[in-house]
Amino acid sequence: MSNDLRLLPEWHEVCKRYRYDITRFAVEALSMTEENGQAVTPQQEMLFHSIEVPGSRTSVASGHGCFGIDTPIMLANGRIKRVQHITLDDKLMGDDGKSSREVLDIVRGRERMYRFGYDDGTFHVFNESHILCLKKDDSYIELTVHEYLANDDFKDYHQYRLIDGNHISIPYTTVHSLGEGNYYGFVIDGNNKFLGGDGTVFHNTGKSRSAGIVALWHLLFYPESIMMFTAPQIGQLRTVVWKEISICLDRLKQGQLGWLADFVTVLAEKVYIKGFEKTWFVFAKTAPKHNPTNIAGQHGDWYMVWGDEAAGIDDAVMEVAIGALTHENNRAVLTSQPAKGTGFFYDTHHKLSHKNGGKWVALKFNGELSPIVSKDKIIEALYQYGDRNSPGYLIRIRGEFPELKNEFLLTRSEVDNFVKRAPIIKDDERYGYIITVDVGGGVGRDSSVITVAKVIDRQIKGRFERFVDIVDIPLYSNTADIVAMKAKIIDLMSEYEGASLVVDPIGSGAGLTQLLKADGIYLTEVHWGSACFKRSNRNYYFNKRSHAYVKFAKGVENGWITISDKVRKNFRVLTPLKEQLTRLPYTFDEKSRWQLLGKKDMKKMGIDSPDIGDTLAFIYMEKINYAPVEDKFTSRQEVKDSQEWDALDELAEAL
Secondary structure: OOOHHHHHHHHHHHHHOOOHHHHHHHHHHHHOOOOOOOOOOOHHHHHHHHHHOOOOOEEEOOOOOEOOOOOOHHHHHHOEEEEEOOOOOOOOEEOOOOOOOEEEEEEEEEEEEEEEEOOOOOEEEEEEOEEEEEEEOOOEEEEEEHHHHHHHHHHHHEEEEEEEOEEEEEEEEEEEEEEEEEEEEEEEEEOEEEEEEOOOOOOOOOOOHHHHHHHHHHHOOOOOOOOOOOOOOOOHHHHHHHHHHHHHHHHHOOOOOOHHOOOOOEOOOOEEEOOOOOOOOEEEEOOOOOHHHOOOOOOOOOOEEEEOOOOOOOOOHHHHHHHHHOOOOOOEEEEEEOOOOOOHHHHHHOOOOOOOOOOOEEOOOOOOOOOOOOHHHHHHHHHOOOOOOOOOOOOOOOOOOOOOOOEEOOOHHHHHHHHHHOOOOOOOOOOEEEEEEEEOOOOOOOOEEEEEEEEEEEEOOOEEEEEEEEEEEEEEOOOOHHHHHHHHHHHHHHHHHOOOOEEEOOOOOOHHHHHHHHHOOOEEEEEOOOOOOOOHOOOOOOOOOHHHHHHHHHHHHHHHHHHHEHHHHHHHHHHHHHHHOOOOOEEEEOOOOOOEEHHHHHHHOOOOHHHHHHHHHHHOOOOOOOOOOOOOOOOHHHHHHHHHHHHHHHHHHHH
């Protein structure tokens, strides 16, 4: 046999068969069939059809199919481990109950969740992108939760468990939507199937399998081809993809095309065709955003770029990587969770997409992971995150790009609707007043703000939600001193008798706080950089500030907060208010908790301090109570006592 692959007639024959048909290559050469329990999924087939077109540009908004917190997973040694505790060192039990599956990567995210109940009384919770392993008699299929719910043709298929070496069906009896939640998952080797703690056959994300198949296909059937993988963190990507290439290569060796595998060499940082180490290979490379040209240098007739977690790749780096595709037949694939509503990856699904006249075929594979928790925890999560359109659903989500919500807490349209609403609190209701104060940093710096709000807590679906009418913003100034502010506050406390006073005592606010206390004025201090009081809130919010702003945003979205005509007509206040509320950047921390970016980070982004917004968010802070104006017997001391009792309750809970 020739040492030069290009000189073999049989190579030219297999090129004719597989060069433009990745699915055929996967089925025939890699034995990805139903009989082997490794059939090509409908999503993979869509991806392959797009990629195999010469000169293609394919962008995939995807997620991971995984599990929620506390889902029991069976290890290869038979022990049980909770999914959130699975590490890269673990080996899982294969779906045959004998083999092991190596954990290649750990994944986390958020997505819409569904609770699948079985006829034996047990249940599992899956995210929308989770791949279900189902059977009907002797027929087996794999499809996502989204696909299952969208097509009644699959309702006769059931989940199954491995019991005494046999696959026993466990029919679904109920399916309930739970809203969004946090997920815990992983990427494994082998056939992507493993056992849960109860023997249920599960499927992991499988996203890297497609990358391995495409990499080997492109390497084998295009002469002197080069394929580059890039990602924000290249080390882990290389580990996972190289592992998948090796798995696919082993499968190739076992089939009729095993002779092809002899021409492939796999090294730690390069996979190449023997005799062509410098001209015919697959490699992985990244570049820092401050030096994007580090990723440049490759060209060729059959050059291909695969960008993983593309939403996290800096646009400057992406521009260099895609800019290298100068030949007609060069291909590009971008895969990512749609975590950002701006940037190049976002654009490939919008203005650069094929449907908008661009070159990019935009595929949306509903994506992500979610929680398995107790019923109470699930209800709490749904309560905290709201409906499908709340900001909580907008980070690493369903394969849908939200309206800037991956970057800012509120959109301009939501803020515009907010400032147009009529008051919602009726005169005959038991409302109270809250006056909030934020002290600026002095003349010419951040502005000082005083806001007066009429508030009432109404019960909505068994829970109390705060309804707010912003009555007035009587002070918005970067020249006011604390003496003048004290006088203004005293006047307002007289005008709005019984109002609760909330003051930020940090920085310049310390002096005002001391003056007010010296006059015997009771107030609640804002220390919202610390953790939330309630344990349940600490699970969802980075700090009190994040909690307050998210609750405020929920009120805006649901129409539970309004502003008066007086404020609406004050353009000196209204204009910065709207600007501030549409520039509230947020993220999720490593514990998947809401986190409003700090003011230092906002400043780096060119965003001014949201002084007015802060006074609105103060209204939604934990422990900010109000006294109904009609309850003449309710004194400020009684309100203070109530707050202290609340604090004691929290202490008791913590202990």
